[in-house]
Amino acid sequence: MSLPRPHFLVLTFPLQGHIAPALRLARRVLAVAPDVLVTFSTTEDAHGRMFPAAKPTEHGGNDGAEEEDGRLEFLPFSDGTEAGDDARSLDAKIASFHAAGARGVAEILDALAARGRPVTRVVYTLLLPWAAAVARDRGVPSALYWIQPAAVLAIYHHYFHGHASAIAEHRHDPSFLVELPGLSPQMIGDLPSFLTDSTDPSDVFHSFFTTIRDLIQTLDKESPKATVLVNTCQEMEVGALDAVGAYDVLPVGPVLPSGDESGSGIIKPQDDAEYMEWLDAKPANSVVYVSFGSLTSMARDQLDELLLGLEESGRPYICVIRKDVKVVLAEVVAEMHGRVKNGVVVEWCDQVRVLSHMAVGCFVTHCGWNSVLESVASGVPMVCVPQMSDQRMNAQLVVREWRVGLRAQVDDGGVLRAAEVRRCVDEVMGNSEAAAEVRQMAGKWKGIVAEATEKGGSSDRNLMAFVDGA
Ligand code: UDP
Ligand code: UDP
Numbered sequence: 001m002s003l004p005r006p007h008f009l010v011l012t013f014p015l016q017g018h019i020a021p022a023l024r025l026a027r028r029v030l031a032v033a034p035d036v037l038v039t040f041s042t043t044e045d046a047h048g049r050m051f052p053a054a055k056p057t058e059h060g061g062n063d064g065a066e067e068e069d070g071r072l073e074f075l076p077f078s079d080g081t082e083a084g085d086d087a088r089s090l091d092a093k094i095a096s097f098h099a100a101g102a103r104g105v106a107e108i109l110d111a112l113a114a115r116g117r118p119v120t121r122v123v124y125t126l127l128l129p130w131a132a133a134v135a136r137d138r139g140v141p142s143a144l145y146w147i148q149p150a151a152v153l154a155i156y157h158h159y160f161h162g163h164a165s166a167i168a169e170h171r172h173d174p175s176f177l178v179e180l181p182g183l184s185p186q187m188i189g190d191l192p193s194f195l196t197d198s199t200d201p202s203d204v205f206h207s208f209f210t211t212i213r214d215l216i217q218t219l220d221k222e223s224p225k226a227t228v229l230v231n232t233c234q235e236m237e238v239g240a241l242d243a244v245g246a247y248d249v250l251p252v253g254p255v256l257p258s259g260d261e262s263g264s265g266i267i268k269p270q271d272d273a274e275y276m277e278w279l280d281a282k283p284a285n286s287v288v289y290v291s292f293g294s295l296t297s298m299a300r301d302q303l304d305e306l307l308l309g310l311e312e313s314g315r316p317y318i319c320v321i322r323k324d325v326k327v328v329l330a331e332v333v334a335e336m337h338g339r340v341k342n343g344v345v346v347e348w349c350d351q352v353r354v355l356s357h358m359a360v361g362c363f364v365t366h367c368g369w370n371s372v373l374e375s376v377a378s379g380v381p382m383v384c385v386p387q388m389s390d391q392r393m394n395a396q397l398v399v400r401e402w403r404v405g406l407r408a409q410v411d412d413g414g415v416l417r418a419a420e421v422r423r424c425v426d427e428v429m430g431n432s433e434a435a436a437e438v439r440q441m442a443g444k445w446k447g448i449v450a451e452a453t454e455k456g457g458s459s460d461r462n463l464m465a466f467v468d469g470a
Contacts, residue, residue, distance in 0.1 A: 007037040009119040011105060013127040014046030016266050016294035017370050021147045021231050022125055024255045030071055031258065033467040037117065039073045041108055047076035049266040077104035094207045102130040109138050129214035132222065143227040144219065148369045149397060150230050150251065151240035152192055152390045154183055159195055160216045171196045182243030190392040219247055229466060231255050231373065233452035233459045236402070250462040254373035254449055257352055267294060269348045275318055278344050282316055285361030288425055289354055291320035292366040296387050302415055309421025310343055315429065317343040318354065355380050362428045367391040372398060379446030381405050381438045383424040385416055404442045
């Protein structure tokens with residue numbers, strides 16, 4: 001009997017910042033391994049937003065859209081969510097997500113086996129700690145796809161292996177320096193926020209903490225070593241990758257889109273002709289691009305300060321203000337009495353396209369890991385405005401390790417003031433020596449990550465080794 005065809009089931013948590021890198025990895029695997037099949041699976045709700053025209057199937061899910069000659073199939077898993085569940089607390093939703101999601105994924109594995117397309121490897125993202133156990137029950141090996149930097153994985157690993165009390169003890173002292181094996185000393189305030197924010201079990205952030213704890217325990221149970229693909233490259237994170245030697249770690253990134261991916265997320269871009277034409281008319285490296293990702297919400301006074309600072313910088317800018325935040329935009333613009341002159345405000349854009357545009361010279365970012373990787377790969381220097389989760393650590397890497405950006409300071413109320421926006425943008429785009437150095441480093445790192453991901457580069461070789469072993 002011949003061996004079954006290699007078939008990866010890629011499972012991801014239903015957020016834009018998780019779906020994008022997971023789908024990019026799926027497409028990358030298909031590109032390097034002509035024999036492999038991939039089934040891509042997130043929740044029915046997120047799937048429905050990715051494919052608004054999808055129809056229900058007998059699995060209770062949506063129609064599995066297909067790409068790449070049938071080698072890539074989309075099949076959502078049920079997480080038990082019913083219409084009308086929006087009224088439940090986020091906490092209740094997360095609890096039922098984990099229980100029902102595990103059942104939903106088991107159903108998918110069985111359905112694919114019954115269809116003669118058995119899964120040979122499960123690849124799951126970080127908020128699905130139960131995926132490895134579901135796979136193991138079915139005799140299928142699994143790998144975690146870590147979509148944050150290796151440094152953050154190292155911190156979580158150390159936290160749950162002997163360093164929890166040292167961190168918890170100094171939780172309220174943001175400038176206290178923590179020493180963790182293999183990492184440079186980190187300020188408490190820069191650690192992943194789920195470790196220090198809340199110890200109150202009724203707080204929603206606490207559920208992220210317990211999910212990460214479960215994930216690390218899952219990795220510990222794998223024998224001989226858990227396989228972890230990391231969306232980073234060897235060159236970017238030498239020390240941190242060594243610090244997670246407890247796992248079989250394969251840096252395979254940055255995993256970026258190979259072509260247009262505007263239709264494949266859960267948030268749809270507005271017509272990009274408008275802002276792309278606007279960008280085309282601008283000189284090289286003259287435009288500031290501003291985005292705070294798919295989740296960050298912005299208080300009204302913060303939005304005011306940001307737009308004012310951008311205007312005062314005197315440089316053209318393109319600023320993403322998502323629809324859910326934009327309720328106040330018309331109001332802000334009206335109150336500014338037409339002072340918004342130099343910029344374009346969009347609800348959502350094709351960020352990789354914008355960052356690759358030669359007119360863009362600076363990215364004001366919340367430092368979500370995808371945004372950081374996309375900026376480094378495009379050679380665009382950053383102004384870092386981290387908010388939560390891993391973003392402060394990511395900003396440290398940008399500023400201290402690769403020196404491709406600087407960190408904006410917020411005031412005592414946590415607000416980024418207009419003057420600081422202007423100062424930071426000038427410091428990255430102006431004529432000073434420091435600005436020239438940041439731009440030079442950004443160019444250097446663009447070259448390094450391009451080499452890592454090209455054929456024969458470090459990340460490409462790691463991905464090939466993973467695919468060959470499946
Ligand atoms: N993004 C986009 N258009 C926008 C803003 C963001 O395509 O207008 C994409 C961005 O390219 C990235 C993702 O959304 O891939 C955001 O992920 P990230 O990890 O940076 O932040 P998160 O949204 O998870 O906080
Ligand atoms: N717009 C802009 N700069 C601003 C505010 C709006 O370029 O400061 C653009 C925006 O991208 C949109 C148009 O003007 O294309 C109208 O925006 P508005 O928010 O006023 O109305 P809406 O788009 O919600 O109908």
